[in-house]
Amino acid sequence: MTLAKRIIPCLDVDQGRVVKGVNFLNLRDAGDPVELAKRYGLEGADELTFLDISASVDARSTTLDVVRRTAEQVFIPLTVGGGIRTVDDVDQLLRAGADKISINTAAIKRPELINEIADRFGNQVLVLSVDARRAESESGFEVTTHGGRESAGLDALYWMQEAVTRGVGEILLNSMDADGTKTGYDIEMIRAARKEVCVPIIASGGAGKLEDFSAALDAGADALLAASVFHFGAFKIAEVKGFLSRAGYPVRE
Amino acid sequence: MIAILDYGSGNLRSAQRAFELTEQRVILASTAKEFLSADAFVVPGVGAFGACMSQLESIGGKEMVSEAVKSRKPIFGICVGMQILFTSGSEKGNHEGLGYFSGEVSQLTAPVLPHIGWNDVDTKSQLFDGVQNDKFYFVHSFAAKERVEGADIAWTTYGEKFIAAIERENIFATQFHPEKSGDAGAKLIKNWAKSI
Numbered sequence: 517m518t519l520a521k522r523i524i525p526c527l528d529v530d531q532g533r534v535v536k537g538v539n540f541l542n543l544r545d546a547g548d549p550v551e552l553a554k555r556y557g558l559e560g561a562d563e564l565t566f567l568d569i570s571a572s573v574d575a576r577s578t579t580l581d582v583v584r585r586t587a588e589q590v591f592i593p594l595t596v597g598g599g600i601r602t603v604d605d606v607d608q609l610l611r612a613g614a615d616k617i618s619i620n621t622a623a624i625k626r627p628e629l630i631n632e633i634a635d636r637f638g639n640q641v642l643v644l645s646v647d648a649r650r651a652e653s654e655s656g657f658e659v660t661t662h663g664g665r666e667s668a669g670l671d672a673l674y675w676m677q678e679a680v681t682r683g684v685g686e687i688l689l690n691s692m693d694a695d696g697t698k699t700g701y702d703i704e705m706i707r708a709a710r711k712e713v714c715v716p717i718i719a720s721g722g723a724g725k726l727e728d729f730s731a732a733l734d735a736g737a738d739a740l741l742a743a744s745v746f747h748f749g750a751f752k753i754a755e756v757k758g759f760l761s762r763a764g765y766p767v768r769e
Numbered sequence: 770m771i772a773i774l775d776y777g778s779g780n781l782r783s784a785q786r787a788f789e790l791t792e793q794r795v796i797l798a799s800t801a802k803e804f805l806s807a808d809a810f811v812v813p814g815v816g817a818f819g820a821c822m823s824q825l826e827s828i829g830g831k832e833m834v835s836e837a838v839k840s841r842k843p844i845f846g847i848c849v850g851m852q853i854l855f856t857s858g859s860e861k862g863n864h865e866g867l868g869y870f871s872g873e874v875s876q877l878t879a880p881v882l883p884h885i886g887w888n889d890v891d892t893k894s895q896l897f898d899g900v901q902n903d904k905f906y907f908v909h910s911f912a913a914k915e916r917v918e919g920a921d922i923a924w925t926t927y928g929e930k931f932i933a934a935i936e937r938e939n940i941f942a943t944q945f946h947p948e949k950s951g952d953a954g955a956k957l958i959k960n961w962a963k964s965i
Contacts, residue, residue, distance in 0.1 A: 517889040517926045520904055557951070562887055587783045593906060593949050613782045615908075615949065638816035640883050640908045685883050716885050738881060768887040768904045 518766040522562035522739035523729075523753055524718060525746045527552055529598075531570045532578040534747065546747040550585045556746065557590040559753045562768055564590065565618070565688075565741060567645075568598030569663075580612045587613025597645055597688075603632050610637065618643035618688055621661050624668050624675075627682060634683025643718070644684040648672040648705060649692040657705055664692030672705075676713050687713060688741065691721035696744060698724025701732040710736025726751070726759040733765055771965070772798040772807030774833065774850075776824045784813055784847070787948035790955050791962035801833050809965045810837045812942075814849030818858030818874060818911065821849045822866065834867060838940060843964045846942030848909060851935065854942055860911045870935060872915040879928025883910040888945075890933045892923035896941065896960050897934075903953035905933070905945035912944060 527534045527549050534546040546552070553564050564586070568579045576599065583596055596609050597618030606617050617637075623629050623644060633642050651658035655673035660666060668675075676687055689709055691702035701722045709717055719737035723729060723745050732740055745751050757767040771788050773781055775797040788795045788811060798804035812834060814821045825831060837844050846854055855866045858874040866874070877884060887904035890897065912931035923934035925944070934943045941961055947954035 517891060519884065519907075519927055520887040522886050584782070587780075588786050591783065591787055591949060591951050591954060593908075593946075610780045611782070613780060615780055615783070636816075638820070639910070640815065640885070686885060714881055715883070716881055739886070 520562065520766050520768040521733055521737075521760065522718075523560075523756055523767070524563045524565055524595075524739055524741045525552075525556045525561050525753065526565045526567060526720065526741045526743040528567050528569050528743060529579065529582060530568075532582060535569070549582045550589070552747070553586045553590050553594075556753065557592055560757060560769070561592060561753055562739070563593040563595060565595045565597070567618070568596070570598070580608060583609060583612040583614050595643055597643070601629070603629075603636055606633050606637060606641070610641065616641050616643050616686070618645040620645040620647065623679065624659065624661065624670065627678065630679055630682040630684055634685075639683050639685035642684045643686045643688050644676065644679040645688040645690065646672060646676060647690050647692050650702075650705075655708060657708065660692050664695065673708060673712050676709060680713050680715050684715065686716045686718060688718045688720055690741075694722025695720075697722055698744065698750075700724060700728040701735075701737070701740075703731055703735045706732055706735035706737050724750075726756060729756055730760060730763050730765065733760070770794045770796065770807045771809045771811060771962075772796050772804045773811040773813060774804055774830060775799040776828050776830050780815070781813060784811065784948040787955060787958060788962075791959055791965075793962060793965065799828055801829060801836070804833050805836055805840070807842075809843040809962070810834075810845070812844065812846045812850040812853075814847065814851075814853060816849060818849060818852055818860040818866070819862060819864040822853055822858075822864055825853065831867065838869065841939050843961065844940045844942075845958075845961055846940070847948070848944060848946055851942030851944055852911065852913065854935075854940065855913055858911065869940060870913070870917050870920060870937070872913050872917055874911050874913050876911050877928050877931065883908060884927040887950075888925050888927060890923045890925055890945070892934065894922040894934065894936065896936065897923065897957060898960055900953045900956045903950075905943070905947065905950040905953055905957075907945045909944060
């Protein structure tokens with residue numbers, strides 16, 4: 517009897533379409549989010565994550581619609597992130613059918629937002645998304661904003677610990693150095709985070725070959741998020757799970 | 770018709786859609802009149818035990834659940850909707866529950882919390898026919914860990930053993946989320962709906 521390691525496809529949504537780039541640049545169209553969500557659900561995804569990367573405010577209603585249509589058809593947990601600034605934003609997304617919410621920049625600007633969301637909806641709905649990169653900070657990893665282009669002036673490990681104390685229930689740890697490169701997850705960063713925080717860690721950024729997934733689990737990740745390798749057909753989710761299962765990791769098949 | 774008790778507890782839309790797989794009509798109900806007009810009832814719940822209890826009380830939900838229990842019609846409690854059926858809960862202070870099952874809901878002892886994800890369920894209950902070897906989706910840090918004689922029909926281990934599902938007379942409840950458990954959850958919901 518074991519908790520399965522989760523495989524989570526991530527859909528970056530820009531104005532109602534799934535897109536994916538390398539290091540957040542050169543975005544390529546990767547399809548309709550609801551269709552992709554359904555496909556991943558059938559293929560055995562353990563959860564789904566939507567990140568709304570639209571720059572415009574009008575995109576908010578498009579996102580709510582995408583969430584609503586997905587939740588009607590896919591009966592696995594759905595996390596939504598991107599542009600969430602207030603408890604009301606969270607309320608709207610949950611009502612549309614999201615199960616969890618991920619916050620990033622807004623929490624850096626105003627950490628109290630974490631307490632406010634957790635007090636109202638519980639820790640289990642709240643995922644802290646951390647865009648981290650290697651830097652000369654205390655732990656060797658710093659938090660970035662604007663898709664990795666700017667430093668937040670915050671040590672990544674320190675920030676994760678503070679966020680857990682304030683009430684986040686999970687951490688989505690995205691390596692800005694590895695994102696979209698398919699050269700593997702940042703193993704040292706996952707290992708460092710695992711030592712310091714006691715909530716589940718979702719590793720993100722860099723998955724390119726099957727061994728990358730098991731390496732992240734060995735480093736202490738509880739769940740694995742990937743985008744490019746699934747959208748562009750490098751692997752099916754079942755292949756990743758089959759590989760992990762044969763290697764002795766618990767997965768849901 | 771199935772009524773889902775709507776007391777401001779998060780995402781009910783997917784619960785509604787999942788229970789519609791039974792081909793019953795499913796409504797979200799926040800008044801006693803609407804709720805008790807149904808043939809079966811769902812008591813959901815997310816967030817902290819105490820917060821759920823006070824939200825429930827704010828719409829007179831304690832009385833609604835009590836009437837539903839007396840009606841002998843099937844009731845399905847989910848996650849915190851299962852936890853509040855116990856005597857008490859110790860999440861963020863001590864809170865009194867509805868007391869249909871004796872025992873305290875307390876924090877799990879495990880290195881990583883919350884317990885989030887797909888886990889096995891150890892059961893021989895007929896309600897799990899066809900899905901006894903499947904995994905179900907859990908999201909929680911607190912659980913009921915003491916035996917409830919004759920009712921604790923399913924157990925799961927995460928750090929320690931806890932009750933994954935409980936059943937007595939017309940009350941059935943799960944710590945996991947059947948509405949988020951894909952095909953396995955749908956099958957369980959359909960099995961339960963046979964008693965409607």
